Amino acid sequence: MVEKGRNPLFTVDHLKKNLLSIHPKSKDFHDMCKRACDTAAKCIDEAKEYNKPRYEKTQMEPDFKEGDQVIVSTLNFSNIEGPKKKKDSFLGPFTIIKLIGRNAVETGEDMLPSRNKTQTPKDMVEVEDFHDPVKKIIKARKIRPNGNDQREYLVRFKNQISDKNKWLAEDAIPDGKLHLRRFRASGRAEQYHQ
Numbered sequence: 001m002v003e004k005g006r007n008p009l010f011t012v013d014h015l016k017k018n019l020l021s022i023h024p025k026s027k028d029f030h031d032m033c034k035r036a037c038d039t040a041a042k043c044i045d046e047a048k049e050y051n052k053p054r055y056e057k058t059q060m061e062p063d064f065k066e067g068d069q070v071i072v073s074t075l076n077f078s079n080i081e082g083p084k085k086k087k088d089s090f091l092g093p094f095t096i097i098k099l100i101g102r103n104a105v106e107t108g109e110d111m112l113p114s115r116n117k118t119q120t121p122k123d124m125v126e127v128e129d130f131h132d133p134v135k136k137i138i139k140a141r142k143i144r145p146n147g148n149d150q151r152e153y154l155v156r157f158k159n160q161i162s163d164k165n166k167w168l169a170e171d172a173i174p175d176g177k178l179h180l181r182r183f184r185a186s187g188r189a190e191q192y193h194q
Contacts, residue, residue, distance in 0.1 A: 064105055069093040072107070082161065132157040134174055137183035138165065153183070 064070065071092035074080060080087050094107040139154040152167040170176050 061102060064096055064099060066096050066099060068096050070096060070105065070107070082163075132159050134158070134179050137173070137179050140183070141167070153180070155179075 069092070071090040072094060073090055074088060096105045097108060098106040100106055135156045135158045137153045138156055141152050141154075143150050143152055150169065152169055153173060154165055155168050155173055156162065156165050170180065173179060
C-alpha cells in the first residue's frame with residue numbers, strides 16, 4: 001500500500017439490512033449512502049494511482065556502492081563557524097568506505113568537520129601564530145591579572161568578520177606601534193570635536 005491511513009466507517013456500514021422494509025424512504029437513504037461510499041472508494045483508488053508514480057520518482061531507494069563518490073548536506077551541522085549565509089550547503093565529494101544501512105554510509109572521519117572541538121596536541125604540529133593584517137584597533141581596556149595593571153586592545157583584522165576580533169596586549173599586535181598611534185590620534189580627534 002502506497003499511502004497509510006485509516007479506512008473510515010461510513011453511515012452505510014452501520015445500517016442494518018433487515019430494517020430496509022420498515023419505511024420506503026429508508027431504501028432511498030440506503031442507496032444514497034451506498035453511492036456516496038462507492039464514489040469515495042473510487043476517488044481513493046484514483047488518488048493512489050495518481051500518487052504512486054510521483055512517490056516512486058522522489059522516494060527511490062539509493063543505490064550506493066562502496067567506492068562511490070557522494071556529497072554530504074551540511075543542513076544539520078552545528079559545528080561549522082561563520083554566518084549561515086556563507087556556509088556551504090554541501091561538503092564533498094567523499095568516497096564511501098562502508099555501507100551501514102539502506103540510507104547510511106560511512107566516509108572517512110577526517111573528511112567531515114569534527115563534532116567535538118578537539119585540538120591536535122601541540123607537540124605533533126608546529127604551531128605558528130598567524131594573523132591577517134590588522135585593520136584597526138577599536139577599543140582599549142585595562143585588566144588586572146595577578147594584581148598588575150595591563151592594557152589590552154580590541155583588534156579587528158582585515159578580511160575577517162567582527163566575530164573574529166581579539167583582545168591583544170600591545171606587544172602581541174603586529175605593527176602595534178603604528179596602529180596604536182592611529183588609535184590614540186583618533187581618540188584625540190573625537191575628544192576635540194565633542
